[in-house]
Amino acid sequence: MPYKFIFDLSRIPRFFFTEIARVGYERGMHKQMSKTAQSMIKKFKIQEATGLNVSDAVVLLEDLIDLQAKNLVEREKFVQTRKRVLLLPHCSRKYMDSRCHAVFEPKIPSYICGHCSSDCLVNRAVVLAEKKGYDVYILPGGSCVPKILKAKHYEGVVGVACGEETKLSGETLKAMKVAGQSVPLIKNGCANTIFNVETLLKIL
Numbered sequence: 001m002p003y004k005f006i007f008d009l010s011r012i013p014r015f016f017f018t019e020i021a022r023v024g025y026e027r028g029m030h031k032q033m034s035k036t037a038q039s040m041i042k043k044f045k046i047q048e049a050t051g052l053n054v055s056d057a058v059v060l061l062e063d064l065i066d067l068q069a070k071n072l073v074e075r076e077k078f079v080q081t082r083k084r085v086l087l088l089p090h091c092s093r094k095y096m097d098s099r100c101h102a103v104f105e106p107k108i109p110s111y112i113c114g115h116c117s118s119d120c121l122v123n124r125a126v127v128l129a130e131k132k133g134y135d136v137y138i139l140p141g142g143s144c145v146p147k148i149l150k151a152k153h154y155e156g157v158v159g160v161a162c163g164e165e166t167k168l169s170g171e172t173l174k175a176m177k178v179a180g181q182s183v184p185l186i187k188n189g190c191a192n193t194i195f196n197v198e199t200l201l202k203i204l
Helices: 015-026 028-043 044-049 054-079 119-131 142-152 162-174 197-202
Strands: 085-090 103-105 110-112 135-139 156-161 179-187
Touching: 015 028, 015 054, 015 142, 028 044, 028 054, 054 179, 085 103, 085 119, 085 142, 103 142, 110 135, 119 135, 119 197, 135 142, 142 162, 156 162, 156 197, 162 179, 179 197
Parallel strands: 085 135, 085 156, 156 179
Antiparallel strands: 103 110
């Protein structure tokens, strides 16, 4: 389920995503999440950079803090896994029309990258992950996750998604006792979404 608002954090420095986890922990995020988020919104001038109103910015920051916290908690377990998969959102493809040479495989369901554009985020992610021994699926939606995990029995999952999709998939991983790591979208929407490739590489 996507957010009901559109955001673009691509202009915010990368250290911000690490910093929110550190600041969140130092200030006791589980006790004062909203106060911390509002303080960080002012400190990093999120409203000015994104155009989001305060309540939407708080929701977004709470999800980013939660994502970073879960990554930290799950990291040791994830590192010990051997059979791993990368799940990518199809909306991060450079093209969403016939210019994209990806082939859709309905039985999985997943797109199979055609490697048609060297500057396509999905293409770059697929190449990086496959070099590290990951299987890769380019998903049309989060509802595909349980089917893939049940069929392939992966031990570790890296997922690129917005906060709402990450939360839903996180419940699935928890129920199936699969270690997960998340990479947040820094620009959402139905097409041309963006994630940071360096962040993904570090997580992989």
